[in-house]
Amino acid sequence: MSLDHILTPRAYLTVFFMLLVLTAVTVYVAFIDFGAWSTPVAMAIAIIKATLVLLYFMHLRYSDGLTWLVIVSSFIMLVALVLITLGDVFTRTMTTAPPALGM
Amino acid sequence: MSDTLNGQSRLAHHFVDLQQQKSAATLGMWLFLATEVLFFGGLFVAYTLYKLKYYEAFVAGSHELSITLGCVNTAILITSSLTMALGVYGAQTGRKAFACNSLLATLALAGAFLVVKYFEWSAKFEHHLVPGPDFQFDVTHAAAVVANPELLRIEHVKMFFILYYIMTGLHGIHVVAGIGVIAWLYTQARKGVYSAEYYTPVELVGLYWHFVDIVWIFLFPLLYLLGRH
Amino acid sequence: MTTDSAEPKYPEHTYLNDGYSLKSWLLTKDHKRIGILYLISITFFFALGGLFALLIRLELLTPQGDLMQSDTYNKMFTMHGIVMIFFFLVPSIPAVFGNFLVPIMIGARDLAFPRLNLASWYMYMAGAVFALYAIVSGGVDTGWTFYTPYSTAHADSHVISTAVGILIMGFSSIFTGLNFIVTIHRMRAPGMTWFRLPLFIWAHYATSLIMILGTPVLGITIALVGVERALGLGIFDPANGGDPLLFQHLFWFYSHPAVYIMILPAMGVISEVITCFARKVIFGYGFIATSSMLIAILGFFVWGHHMYVSSQSEYAGLIFSALSFLVAIPSAIKVFNWTATLYKGSITFEAPMLYVFGFIGVFTIGGLTGLFLAALGMDRHVHDTYFVVAHFHYIMVGGALMAYLAAMHFWWPKMTGKRYPEGLAMVGAIAVFVGFNMTFFPQFILGYLGMPRHYHEYVPEFQFLHIMSTAGASVLGVGYLIPGVCFLWSLIHGRNAGPNPWEAKGLEWTIPSPPPTHNFEEIPVVTEEPYQYTSEASSVRHS
Numbered sequence: 081m082s083l084d085h086i087l088t089p090r091a092y093l094t095v096f097f098m099l100l101v102l103t104a105v106t107v108y109v110a111f112i113d114f115g116a117w118s119t120p121v122a123m124a125i126a127i128i129k130a131t132l133v134l135l136y137f138m139h140l141r142y143s144d145g146l147t148w149l150v151i152v153s154s155f156i157m158l159v160a161l162v163l164i165t166l167g168d169v170f171t172r173t174m175t176t177a178p179p180a181l182g183m
Numbered sequence: 184m185s186d187t188l189n190g191q192s193r194l195a196h197h198f199v200d201l202q203q204q205k206s207a208a209t210l211g212m213w214l215f216l217a218t219e220v221l222f223f224g225g226l227f228v229a230y231t232l233y234k235l236k237y238y239e240a241f242v243a244g245s246h247e248l249s250i251t252l253g254c255v256n257t258a259i260l261i262t263s264s265l266t267m268a269l270g271v272y273g274a275q276t277g278r279k280a281f282a283c284n285s286l287l288a289t290l291a292l293a294g295a296f297l298v299v300k301y302f303e304w305s306a307k308f309e310h311h312l313v314p315g316p317d318f319q320f321d322v323t324h325a326a327a328v329v330a331n332p333e334l335l336r337i338e339h340v341k342m343f344f345i346l347y348y349i350m351t352g353l354h355g356i357h358v359v360a361g362i363g364v365i366a367w368l369y370t371q372a373r374k375g376v377y378s379a380e381y382y383t384p385v386e387l388v389g390l391y392w393h394f395v396d397i398v399w400i401f402l403f404p405l406l407y408l409l410g411r412h
Numbered sequence: 413m414t415t416d417s418a419e420p421k422y423p424e425h426t427y428l429n430d431g432y433s434l435k436s437w438l439l440t441k442d443h444k445r446i447g448i449l450y451l452i453s454i455t456f457f458f459a460l461g462g463l464f465a466l467l468i469r470l471e472l473l474t475p476q477g478d479l480m481q482s483d484t485y486n487k488m489f490t491m492h493g494i495v496m497i498f499f500f501l502v503p504s505i506p507a508v509f510g511n512f513l514v515p516i517m518i519g520a521r522d523l524a525f526p527r528l529n530l531a532s533w534y535m536y537m538a539g540a541v542f543a544l545y546a547i548v549s550g551g552v553d554t555g556w557t558f559y560t561p562y563s564t565a566h567a568d569s570h571v572i573s574t575a576v577g578i579l580i581m582g583f584s585s586i587f588t589g590l591n592f593i594v595t596i597h598r599m600r601a602p603g604m605t606w607f608r609l610p611l612f613i614w615a616h617y618a619t620s621l622i623m624i625l626g627t628p629v630l631g632i633t634i635a636l637v638g639v640e641r642a643l644g645l646g647i648f649d650p651a652n653g654g655d656p657l658l659f660q661h662l663f664w665f666y667s668h669p670a671v672y673i674m675i676l677p678a679m680g681v682i683s684e685v686i687t688c689f690a691r692k693v694i695f696g697y698g699f700i701a702t703s704s705m706l707i708a709i710l711g712f713f714v715w716g717h718h719m720y721v722s723s724q725s726e727y728a729g730l731i732f733s734a735l736s737f738l739v740a741i742p743s744a745i746k747v748f749n750w751t752a753t754l755y756k757g758s759i760t761f762e763a764p765m766l767y768v769f770g771f772i773g774v775f776t777i778g779g780l781t782g783l784f785l786a787a788l789g790m791d792r793h794v795h796d797t798y799f800v801v802a803h804f805h806y807i808m809v810g811g812a813l814m815a816y817l818a819a820m821h822f823w824w825p826k827m828t829g830k831r832y833p834e835g836l837a838m839v840g841a842i843a844v845f846v847g848f849n850m851t852f853f854p855q856f857i858l859g860y861l862g863m864p865r866h867y868h869e870y871v872p873e874f875q876f877l878h879i880m881s882t883a884g885a886s887v888l889g890v891g892y893l894i895p896g897v898c899f900l901w902s903l904i905h906g907r908n909a910g911p912n913p914w915e916a917k918g919l920e921w922t923i924p925s926p927p928p929t930h931n932f933e934e935i936p937v938v939t940e941e942p943y944q945y946t947s948e949a950s951s952v953r954h955s
Binding site for chain 1: 220228267348389390394396401407411
């Protein structure tokens with residue numbers, strides 16, 4: 081509950097420059113062929129950027145465990161929703177033929 | 184909330200102390216952001232599904248978007264996040280003029296984001312890249328940028344643009360709402376409502392604004408940077 | 413239960429006489445008054461949904477479509493479902509009793525965000541206005557599930573206004589859940605530790621989690637249906653490569669857990685009432701509390717059992733089936749613990765307790781038939797038949813609604829300070845139980861025999877069972893009127909209740925009935941475990 085932790089403008093500026101650099105990096109790597117890994121790489125950079133915003137701009141680093149729980153569980157639910165839905169869609173055609181009716 | 188600077192009078196009757204009141208308000212805001220994650224989440228599910236199914240079309244659609252404008256807008260939003268954080272810092276440390284100026288800068292940057300968005304959208308409208316009966320897309324031209332042109336379907340490009348408009352549109356609505364609350368915050372800050380003892384609203388609006396930034400951080404690579412190599 | 417003949421005094425200052433103007437109600441921030449506002453609004457919607465049910469049952473008296481055409485019938489069952497689910501069952505216990513009791517039970521003066529609470533009622537009413545507009549201007553015929561592409565491309569009824577109504581109503585639900593979670597975390601009285609919380613609070617905490625995590629997905633999904641219809645942005649449209657099953661996934665991600673939004677608070681009510689009228693400490697407090705949380709969490713991962721025959725993948729079906737069986741375990745834990753609470757208790761049979769007995773029996777049947785439906789093979793046989801209709805009415809009407817009535821009777825003296833006539837109320841409880849089973853048990857048989865749902869005509873062989881069902885519905889309808897009569901009567905002629913007419917435990921019974929505006933003069937300090945009932949009668953009996 082130590083929301084009263086005050087970061088200095090210098091800390092905010094550092095995070096800000098890191099975010100700008102990471103934006104440049106994500107654009108740069110978009111022009112490199114990673115094959116199937118392009119999107120995961122882009123997402124990894126986006127997650128790092130989002131984490132920086134969460135930890136410092138939003139002071140999550142100095143918040144109590146409950147706040148972490150709230151935000152982490154919302155992301156877990158989102159990932160579960162995505163994975164289960166995709167799990168259905170991409171196994172739909174992998175069906176076994178029904179056994180012939182013995183007549 | 185009363186306008187007096189005496190901290191006690193800001194205590195609503197049902198809280199024991201200001202600390203409890205503040206921790207309740209902050210938890211409430213984080214819970215609200217959790218609902219926002221899942222509200223946008225539905226769209227991210229749709230995006231992930233269709234992108235995996237229609238990768239070629241999504242690459243082709245992505246090439247129609249301007250990386251330059253996307254980058255500019257990303258930089259604008261990140262900067263506005265910085266100014267918002269500085270606004271919170273100003274309120275926390277009782278620097279009224281600094282807080283007000285930071286909020287004003289945030290408002291200006293949010294406005295600039297919307298202006299860039301307006302130009303982007305109107306350029307798309309001019310090129311008939313709007314899902315609907317008038318939708319036009321040059322498949323043969325786009326075939327040059329995708330790996331497997333034979334898999335490219337114009338209706339799937341349409342789906343990319345449907346997602347593009349809905350996702351950036353919903354994000355834009357959040358930006359507009361943010362401008363509204365930050366403007367309100369600014370007028371309150373001008374009146375000297377916030378101080379080192381009491382700045383919860385600034386902190387909470389800040390959380391919201393950073394969340395809007397985070398959404399864009401994900402939207403930018405997903406929409407603008409597909410298959411650029 | 414009270415034997416003294418002196419009538420308790422009616423308190424001088426209560427939340428009810430703290431201002432009589434319309435404004436004092438419509439702009440109130442008092443959680444108790446907002447609870448009453450919700451009570452009035454959802455009672456209206458219950459009556460409206462009941463009216464649609466009545467028309468449906470009348471139509472089904474005969475095998476021919478003589479009362480209405482198939483189009484009208486489609487609208488009837490759609491509006492029955494939408495009104496009952498979104499505007500009655502989802503808000504029912506949380507918005508009325510949760511609002512009224514959550515702060516009092518944990519020793520707080522109000523919910524954490526009183527203005528947000530009032531806003532949630534206004535959102536509910538705004539959503540209701542859109543839904544009512546859709547109803548009076550011709551209705552909706554998509555079924556309450558809004559399946560695409562019918563709802564987006566083909567339905568020629570008021571889908572958009574209904575969708576807007578449900579979207580807005582969803583925000584009201586989110587606000588309520590958010591308020592409860594923050595209140596329970598941040599505003600417990602000193603000494604009110606997590607494992608001293610009443611089980612009603614645990615149930616509402618679990619419910620709020622679902623409201624927070626599930627409702628936004630319904631919101632965006634229903635908004636996308638509206639956008640597809642209004643702007644032609646066909647995200648589910650197969651013509652653009654869209655996947656209609658994506659709609660079903662997103663819809664059931666909320667709408668299956670929504671069943672637990674309806675039943676978890678009901679389970680909370682049962683836990684409170686059963687321990688009071690058995691005059692025993694609740695058996696297995698920890699199990700009941702954690703099972704609420706387990707239901708909330710597991711309940712999120714079973715949604716695909718609504719989609720077994722939708723061309724969903726076999727593998728997804730297998731996993732959803734296994735998870736659906738798993739979620740039955742925490743529900744069963746609750747039933748066992750309630751039953752064990754009764755063991756060697758000094759049970760009395762007041763109206764709330766009669767509803768509880770009704771609930772346990774009916775819920776068990778509803779839950780076990782749920783297992784039939786969770787099984788892949790069985791579901792193929794009874795999917796979209798009256799078996800499903802009977803199953804979920806056993807949970808929602810037999811379960812959630814009976815618990816709602818139990819809560820109404822149990823806390824009515826607290827809310828109004830008046831006693832209702834016990835004898836008549838008991839008659840009402842029995843009528844509801846008999847009427848309910850007569851209405852819906854035949855539907856299990858009908859469904860098993862192959863009567864599909866959503867049809868206004870059927871083969872004559874089914875008529876006997878349909879007549880029985882309609883006859884039962886009439887008994888049920890009368891049964892619902894009786895509590896209404898009791899409550900209205902009590903407002904005029906009822907004896908004063910006094911702070912604790914049931915000699916129950918819990919903070920809400922330590923303050924006057926009706927409570928004063930700020931609940932507690934001083935924030936209480938909690939020093940004992942919950943449900944410390946001592947069963948004097950039974951200790952005499954067994955010594």
